[in-house]
Amino acid sequence: MALPVRRQLQFWGVFAALLVLVLWFLGDVLLPFVLGMTLAYFLDPIADRLEKLGMGRTAATVTISLGATLIFVLGILLIVPTLAQQLQALFTSIPERTTQLTDLLTERFPSLMDENSTLRQSLASLAEAVQSRGGELAQAILGSAASVLNIVLLIVVVPVVAFYMLLDWDHMVARIDELLPRDHAPVIRRLASEIDRTVAAFVRGMGTVCLVMGVYYAVGLGLVGLQFGLVIGAITGLITFIPYVGALVGGTLALGLGLVQFWGDWVQVGLVAAVYIGGQAIEGNVLTPKLVGKSVGLHPVWLILALSVFGALFGFVGMLVAVPVAAAIGVMVRHATEVYQESSLYEGTESAARRSARASTPRVADQPDPRG
Structure with a gap:
């Protein structure tokens, strides 16, 4: 006998509460497993x-794992050191860049950039704040990454979890399907399919x-x-998933630095602008329509809210599960x-009664022919 709706709601409510508590207390422990599951998905x-193409599941998993490992090692050896060095140099050079920008503005607009002007003082304050806060932010990110992710877990546990999850993915999906409540299985399958899409x-x-x-x-x-x-x-590239925001933020940074670095060489400044104009054309007309589609079902505002809330509540693990949870909530x-x-x-x-009456009234074609 099926459970009453009220009892079912109580059961699934308790299950959801337990899941939230597990994420709350074991978020750091679950992080490598969530990362591995995300990578397998x-x-x-x-x-x-x-x-x-004819390859077995085990062979396919081994091939993918070897390729992913090679890409990861090359990224660690070639890209990450250069990226960290440029990031540190960028924060260090902000006061110098701000001084150069102030000098350029003083040369072009002397009335606005005198010693006591608000604009000059604001630029100086902004440079000091960005340099100090930027350094603190970089150190905090590196420190938290070292303490939360843990290099051993990142290098060992995540690939192992991803390998076994990828190997058994179809079996796990089939097993979960067998455990669905029989009364609601068709609806759950339909909703799960929409969430998966x-x-x-x-x-x-979008990834x-x-x-x-980012590479472009x-x-x-x-x-x-x-x-x-x-x-x-x-x-x-990191914030391209928010429409127009990635190009706007990156374009502003690039043009600002380009104006300081190439002031007077307008061809170079134009080339910097052309890179972002070309990137927007490629993203909007080729990549996003082909890889994402016209409608993902996740509004940017809803996505930002989900990332902010789950990130504040559950840390980095919350940010990882924010997208599927936001998609699931949207579909439901x-x-x-x-x-x-x-x-x-x-x-x-009254409308329901009229609809019921229309449904119960036989159509003309369904009525018996009086002529026999």
């Missing part, structure tokens, strides 16, 4: 495609877009000779809205 389509479009599609655009901006700015191009490209809200609009609570008792 990201790579599962590649394994499925290799299987369709939304998360896949965002995590896999690929962010990676490609870093290489493009480096080729035009802009200092700190790698850092600016990484920042731009849309489903609840559809159910509500089909209910008598929305249509009223």
Whole structure:
């Protein structure tokens, strides 16, 4: 006999509360496992495609793992040291850059940049604040990364978890499907499929877009000779998932540094601007439509709210689960809205009665022919 709806709500409410408590108290411990699961989810389509080409699941998993390990090692050896060096140099050079910008503005607009002007004092204060806070932020990030992620867990546990999750992914999905409540299994499958499409479009599609655009901006700015191009490209790629914000922030940084570095050489400044204009054209017309699709189902404001709330409550683990949770909530809200609009609570008792009467009235084609 099926459980009453009230008992089912109580059961799933207790389950959700226990899940929140586990994330709250064991967030740091669960971090490598969540990272491994996220990596396996990201790579599962590649394994499925290799299987369709005739490769076994074990061989596909081993091939993907070796490729991912090679990319990771090359990134650690070639990119991370340069990125850290440029980031530190950028924070260190901010006062000098601000002084150069002040001198340029003083030369062009002497009335606005006298010794006691508000604009000059604001620029000086901003430079000091960014340098001090930027250094503190960099040290905090490095310190927290060393204490929370733990190098051993990052190098050993995450790849091992990702390997076994990727190897057994299809079996786990099938096992979870067997455990679904039979009365609600069709609805749960439909909602899970919508959630998977939304998360896949965002995590896999937008993650690929962010990676490609980060590489594009870093290489493009480096080729035009802009200092700190790698850092600016990484920042731009990291926040490209927010429409227009990534290009706006990265373009402002690049143009600001470009004006200071190439003042008077307007061809170089134009090349810096051309890199971002070209990047927006590629992202908006090619990458996002092909990899993400026209509608992901995650509004940028809703996504930022989810990342902020889960990040504040559960730390880095919360930020990792924020996207799938936000997608799940969005799908369930849309489903609840559809159910509500089909209910008598929305249509009223008279509308529901008329609809029921129309449904019970036989159509002309269904009525018996009096001529026999």
